[in-house]
Amino acid sequence: xxxxMNIEDLNAFLVQAFPQVADDFTIEEITASGIRVRxxxxxxHLRPGGTVSGxxxxxxxxxxxxxxxLARIGPKALTVTTNCSIDFMRKPEAGRDLLCDFRLLxxxxxxxxGDCVLMSDGSDRAVARASLTYxxxxx
Amino acid sequence: xxxxMNIEDLNAFLVQAFPQVADDFTIEEITASGIRVRxxxxxxHLRPGGTVSGxxxxxxxxxxxxxxxLARIGPKALTVTTNCSIDFMRKPEAGRDLLCDFRLLxxxxxxxxGDCVLMSDGSDRAVARASLTYxxxxx
Amino acid sequence: xxxxMNIEDLNAFLVQAFPQVADDFTIEEITASGIRVRxxxxxxHLRPGGTVSGxxxxxxxxxxxxxxxLARIGPKALTVTTNCSIDFMRKPEAGRDLLCDFRLLxxxxxxxxGDCVLMSDGSDRAVARASLTYxxxxx
Amino acid sequence: xxxxMNIEDLNAFLVQAFPQVADDFTIEEITASGIRVRxxxxxxHLRPGGTVSGxxxxxxxxxxxxxxxLARIGPKALTVTTNCSIDFMRKPEAGRDLLCDFRLLxxxxxxxxGDCVLMSDGSDRAVARASLTYxxxxx
Numbered sequence: 123x124x125x126x127m128n129i130e131d132l133n134a135f136l137v138q139a140f141p142q143v144a145d146d147f148t149i150e151e152i153t154a155s156g157i158r159v160r161x162x163x164x165x166x167h168l169r170p171g172g173t174v175s176g177x178x179x180x181x182x183x184x185x186x187x188x189x190x191x192l193a194r195i196g197p198k199a200l201t202v203t204t205n206c207s208i209d210f211m212r213k214p215e216a217g218r219d220l221l222c223d224f225r226l227l228x229x230x231x232x233x234x235x236g237d238c239v240l241m242s243d244g245s246d247r248a249v250a251r252a253s254l255t256y257x258x259x260x261x
Numbered sequence: 262x263x264x265x266m267n268i269e270d271l272n273a274f275l276v277q278a279f280p281q282v283a284d285d286f287t288i289e290e291i292t293a294s295g296i297r298v299r300x301x302x303x304x305x306h307l308r309p310g311g312t313v314s315g316x317x318x319x320x321x322x323x324x325x326x327x328x329x330x331l332a333r334i335g336p337k338a339l340t341v342t343t344n345c346s347i348d349f350m351r352k353p354e355a356g357r358d359l360l361c362d363f364r365l366l367x368x369x370x371x372x373x374x375g376d377c378v379l380m381s382d383g384s385d386r387a388v389a390r391a392s393l394t395y396x397x398x399x400x
Numbered sequence: 401x402x403x404x405m406n407i408e409d410l411n412a413f414l415v416q417a418f419p420q421v422a423d424d425f426t427i428e429e430i431t432a433s434g435i436r437v438r439x440x441x442x443x444x445h446l447r448p449g450g451t452v453s454g455x456x457x458x459x460x461x462x463x464x465x466x467x468x469x470l471a472r473i474g475p476k477a478l479t480v481t482t483n484c485s486i487d488f489m490r491k492p493e494a495g496r497d498l499l500c501d502f503r504l505l506x507x508x509x510x511x512x513x514g515d516c517v518l519m520s521d522g523s524d525r526a527v528a529r530a531s532l533t534y535x536x537x538x539x
Numbered sequence: 540x541x542x543x544m545n546i547e548d549l550n551a552f553l554v555q556a557f558p559q560v561a562d563d564f565t566i567e568e569i570t571a572s573g574i575r576v577r578x579x580x581x582x583x584h585l586r587p588g589g590t591v592s593g594x595x596x597x598x599x600x601x602x603x604x605x606x607x608x609l610a611r612i613g614p615k616a617l618t619v620t621t622n623c624s625i626d627f628m629r630k631p632e633a634g635r636d637l638l639c640d641f642r643l644l645x646x647x648x649x650x651x652x653g654d655c656v657l658m659s660d661g662s663d664r665a666v667a668r669a670s671l672t673y674x675x676x677x678x
Contacts, residue, residue, distance in 0.1 A: 142305070177323065199309075204348065204349055204533065205348050205533060206315075206347050207483075208345050209343065227628060227665045232510055235482075235626050251644055251654060344624075346485035350506040350513050351506065369489075371674070390513070394487065418587065447557070448557065454597070455594045477587075480627065483627070484624070489621075
């Protein structure tokens with residue numbers, strides 16, 4: 123599960139393939155077993171009350187899984203989510219970015235599986251957790 | 262599980278509580294066991310290639326569950342998602358709205374559970390399915 | 401999604417491939433979109449208090465998915481579960497069999513996805529629901 | 540999330556409350572954030588081919604969550620599973636016990652949430668992962 127793309131490669135890919143959301147995310151680190159991604163929280167991610175919305179948290183988990191996989195298999199844009207199970211546990215802290223620590227548990231020929239924990243920047247309490255399966259297109 | 266809010270009540274609630282997304286959704290019908298909601302697909306919901314994005318489908322499933330529950334318990338805005346498991350099965354058809362048929366399977370004192378199927382308007386093939394659990398705040 | 405195995409074929413396959421659990425299950429009907437399977441509840445399926453245990457309900461959902469798929473693709477024993485998300489909603493009624501109504505939502509080349517509702521025999525209230533993904537081995 | 544029961548307390552509880560499965564499991568360690576539990580694999584846990592069955596892995600994840608929670612809240616037998624999402628990733632190794640590392644991510648008043656990884660004894664490759672939600676009965 124050695125990375126074949128670095129942060130710059132992944133950012134360039136994101137800007138080119140998903141221009142409409144690339145500004146939302148910052149890749150913090152490609153870790154030994156996965157990736158760490160930041161959701162740069164802006165007004166469009168919030169629910170009334172100032173907490174980050176569920177769809178925004180889903181998007182953070184989903185893009186983290188995608189980037190963790192692409193970092194290891196290269197820029198196969200057609201890699202797609204087949205399943206996500208997400209648990210929302212606590213309200214994110216208002217006015218803070220969200221960080222997602224994703225770990226890849228299996229990178230097979232056809233399927234990749236991993237899970238992640240989301241935390242408000244500066245906190246060590248899990249706001250949400252998610253597990254995701256991606257389908258990798260044949261060569 | 263008799264409804265205590267009608268479509269007009271739910272729409273008014275949505276506009277007031279979630280003004281930023283209320284335009285995305287149209288409540289089609291409060292059904293015997295749940296609700297049918299339309300995602301009025303616009304550019305902001307799309308991925309490259311013209312298909313509806315995963316977070317937009319998640320948002321449709323999530324809002325449908327929320328509205329199906331509120332229709333039966335009244336406007337308790339603090340009712341929150343605790344879990345969602347979603348399977349993405351086929352690409353939505355380009356240029357079509359998405360319809361979500363949600364059915365409520367349990368409406369307890371503390372937890373509500375249901376599931377839904379998402380289809381492109383005019384098609385009967387499932388694009389995605391999701392099951393959701395909501396936590397209902399005490400009186 | 402036409403069936404290529406009938407109830408007798410599936411039962412014979414189950415007895416041969418899974419002799420240790422074949423007695424637990426009865427195939428009630430191969431339906432237009434899936435299958436209906438009965439768990440013949442015995443002492444070994446119970447928790448204290450007389451309700452059916454979680455693992456027994458999981459097993460019923462899992463075998464139903466497996467049989468619904470095999471009925472359509474033939475006896476590929478190596479078809480395996482990759483994901484199951486299950487919600488437990490009510491206690492099963494004591495001293496009753498459990499029935500599982502499974503519907504196949506996608507039968508692809510590589511993945512099959514479906515979901516089911518479990519009810520106590522004679523009741524129409526959902527005891528549990530589950531969604532499952534199976535991986536189908538290449539030819 | 541300090542433990543209020545130790546391994547001996549939990550074992551005694553398991554033998555008394557779940558005599559029919561208590562022999563299947565050994566509590567290895569109450570960890571800082573969760574628990575580590577062993578499935579003592581016997582013939583009744585196997586599928587043809589000698590690998591551990593899906594329902595047996597589900598049972599290991601489920602009992603681990605249950606014991607991790609009870610270790611912190613005391614012996615409330617009525618604490619029940621409301622959701623489990625489980626991913627099966629690799630075949631367990633034949634003739635090996637399975638170990639489950641469970642971590643508690645939230646222990647609320649009403650709901651507890653955590654996740655786990657299952658590995659064959661002596662291996663560090665994940666065989667399965669699961670996330671579980673438990674409902675805690677009111678006092």
